Amino acid sequence: MKLNKTLIIFILIWSLLPLGWQLYTSFSTPEALTQPFIFSPNRWTFENYLQILNSNPPFWKYLLNSLIVGLLSTAITLIIAVPASYSLSKSNNRFSKLSKLFLAGSAMFPYVILFLSLLEVARKFNLGNNLLAICIPYSALSMPLAILLLTAAFKDIPKDLEEASVLEGLTLFQRLRWILLPLIKPSIASTAILVFLFSWNEYPIALTWISKSELLTLPVAMARLAGSSVYEVPYGAYAAATVIGSIPLLMIVLIFQRQIVSGLTQGAVKG
Amino acid sequence: MTLTLENLGLCVQRNWIIRNINIEVQPGECLALLGPSGCGKSTTLRLIAGLDKPSEGSISLFNKDLKGISPVNRKIGMVFQSYALFPHLTVVENLALGLKVRGYSIAEQKRRISYVLELLQIATLRNRKPQEISGGQRQRIALARALLRDPLIYLLDEPMSNLDAQLREDLRPELRKLIISGDKPVIYVTHDQQEAMAISNRIAVLNNGNLEQIGTPQELYLKPQSIFVANFIGRPQINMFEPLDSIRIAVRPEDIYLDPDGIQCKLIYKEWLGQNQLLFFDTPKGTIRMIGDTALDIPSEPRITWKKQKEHHFSTKSGKRIS
Numbered sequence: 021m022k023l024n025k026t027l028i029i030f031i032l033i034w035s036l037l038p039l040g041w042q043l044y045t046s047f048s049t050p051e052a053l054t055q056p057f058i059f060s061p062n063r064w065t066f067e068n069y070l071q072i073l074n075s076n077p078p079f080w081k082y083l084l085n086s087l088i089v090g091l092l093s094t095a096i097t098l099i100i101a102v103p104a105s106y107s108l109s110k111s112n113n114r115f116s117k118l119s120k121l122f123l124a125g126s127a128m129f130p131y132v133i134l135f136l137s138l139l140e141v142a143r144k145f146n147l148g149n150n151l152l153a154i155c156i157p158y159s160a161l162s163m164p165l166a167i168l169l170l171t172a173a174f175k176d177i178p179k180d181l182e183e184a185s186v187l188e189g190l191t192l193f194q195r196l197r198w199i200l201l202p203l204i205k206p207s208i209a210s211t212a213i214l215v216f217l218f219s220w221n222e223y224p225i226a227l228t229w230i231s232k233s234e235l236l237t238l239p240v241a242m243a244r245l246a247g248s249s250v251y252e253v254p255y256g257a258y259a260a261a262t263v264i265g266s267i268p269l270l271m272i273v274l275i276f277q278r279q280i281v282s283g284l285t286q287g288a289v290k291g
Numbered sequence: 292m293t294l295t296l297e298n299l300g301l302c303v304q305r306n307w308i309i310r311n312i313n314i315e316v317q318p319g320e321c322l323a324l325l326g327p328s329g330c331g332k333s334t335t336l337r338l339i340a341g342l343d344k345p346s347e348g349s350i351s352l353f354n355k356d357l358k359g360i361s362p363v364n365r366k367i368g369m370v371f372q373s374y375a376l377f378p379h380l381t382v383v384e385n386l387a388l389g390l391k392v393r394g395y396s397i398a399e400q401k402r403r404i405s406y407v408l409e410l411l412q413i414a415t416l417r418n419r420k421p422q423e424i425s426g427g428q429r430q431r432i433a434l435a436r437a438l439l440r441d442p443l444i445y446l447l448d449e450p451m452s453n454l455d456a457q458l459r460e461d462l463r464p465e466l467r468k469l470i471i472s473g474d475k476p477v478i479y480v481t482h483d484q485q486e487a488m489a490i491s492n493r494i495a496v497l498n499n500g501n502l503e504q505i506g507t508p509q510e511l512y513l514k515p516q517s518i519f520v521a522n523f524i525g526r527p528q529i530n531m532f533e534p535l536d537s538i539r540i541a542v543r544p545e546d547i548y549l550d551p552d553g554i555q556c557k558l559i560y561k562e563w564l565g566q567n568q569l570l571f572f573d574t575p576k577g578t579i580r581m582i583g584d585t586a587l588d589i590p591s592e593p594r595i596t597w598k599k600q601k602e603h604h605f606s607t608k609s610g611k612r613i614s
Binding site for chain 1: 340342362363367369371372373375376377378379388389392393436440
């Protein structure tokens with residue numbers, strides 16, 4: 021029990037310390053960072069945040085871009101993955117087994133290898149510099165994992181429940197709407213967060229598909245910030261950008277905490 | 292005739308799950324489908340409900356062939372073994388869902404639900420969710436849902452097998468009052484032969500997907516048509532003797548009595564059952580079970596016998612009854 025507590029504290033420090041350091045850096049002046057032990061009125065500052073928010077285009081624009089891309093890719097992924105996984109969970113023929121194999125394969129495929137050919141696609145179909153277009157590769161890349169997760173969730177629903185609703189007269193759409201989707205809500209929430217996280221963090225495709233500065237997503241904008249000057253690295257501004265960039269994620273996790281946790285443990289215990 | 296199963300069969304991946312099932316259900320009758328697990332009794336029920344499609348044969352309800360008719364249009368009130376209540380909905384929502392979908396007005400939904408909740412004495416559970424109520428209560432909700440369906444026929448799939456023995460006996464009269472003694476036919480699937488005998492007018496015994504025998508509980512008990520039925524019906528189990536000249540003789544434990552001219556045997560052990568006792572004897576014919584009065588004083592080496600007319604004779608070849 022005691023060892024357990026020490027371990028938990030250790031893991032907490034291990035994972036929270038970098039975040040704390042980032043927070044500390046974002047409120048420090050450049051002098052304070054190079055000389056950690058100075059005590060001067062210039063020790064703490066909001067300058068980094070002001071600098072970021074007043075740049076051109078302002079930083080919240082990137083946040084908004086990332087939010088649009090994230091929400092839209094998540095929506096597209098779920099709209100396609102839910103019916104696909106429902107039918108995969110129902111059928112057990114050779115074709116569905118083969119599709120699952122392909123899905124598992126592509127879920128494990130390192131997508132970085134794809135980005136050059138994706139760039140070609142973007143050029144050919146004129147998809148560059150378009151926030152809506154970038155959602156297509158994002159949702160396509162998240163699709164295999166999303167389908168596999170949701171298929172497992174659909175399979176966990178006892179067969180009796182759906183048959184009972186068939187006997188009660190519910191159509192396929194009504195069954196999905198009133199019985200099946202509410203029952204797999206935790207899995208949908210955790211899948212949605214995985215997809216959202218992927219598009220929120222994605223770098224190579226965003227870097228190559230988007231060049232207009234007012235359309236950049238967060239990761240690319242941050243990288244630009246870090247490399248904006250040859251002579252110095254603006255640590256403070258960079259840290260402020262990461263802090264702002266992680267606030268939406270923290271908020272999502274806090275709101276959906278219960279669903280995520282129950283989604284993670286789902287299937288572990290028969291209930 | 293209300294429900295007729297004609298030559299019904301289901302084949303999955305070249306295995307016949309059930310085959311040659313011919314059953315006619317009389318109006319208002321409760322028919323029990325009885326058999327060990329895997330015998331095809333639940334499969335038969337699913338075919339009637341329309342959840343699976345038969346590979347051969349036909350099912351007709353009130354002289355109307357059910358082929359191609361969707362489960363909901365068959366107007367069937369089904370109770371699942373697991374109850375199949377929707378876990379995310381409250382009791383009232385569970386009951387209302389079907390009514391809503393089938394187009395009842397809100398006032399009518401309310402009236403009907405209140406009526407069945409009163410009938411089953413579960414009105415206090417209205418706003419609970421299935422996981423917050425006991426097994427017996429869930430069972431009642433499942434019954435209520437079947438009642439609300441206002442069906443032509445009730446299909447009950449082992450409705451009480453998840454309940455403890457006490458509750459099962461408590462619920463039996465209620466089940467009889469609400470569903471079984473009504474004018475609608477009931478098909479009751481169970482693996483418990485005592486429950487089947489207690490509750491139904493006729494029993495169909497299934498084994499390995501075949502219909503072994505169909506008849507009243509008395510017929511099955513007194514004149515089992517096969518070795519399987521003789522073994523399956525009646526507790527304590529019937530005494531099956533070693534075959535002689537391809538004839539197998541069986542005698543029920545209660546037909547055996549002490550007799551000074553009987554066969555010599557040795558008492559192995561006895562089980563006290565309360566109203567009587569079950570005695571196990573070692574005899575030259577193998578172990579014999581006998582039901583005796585508790586007052587009976589058993590010598591350690593008694594002699595036992597039975598009346599010739601109480602014997603059941605079976606052919607060892609076909610397993611069927613002779614004479």
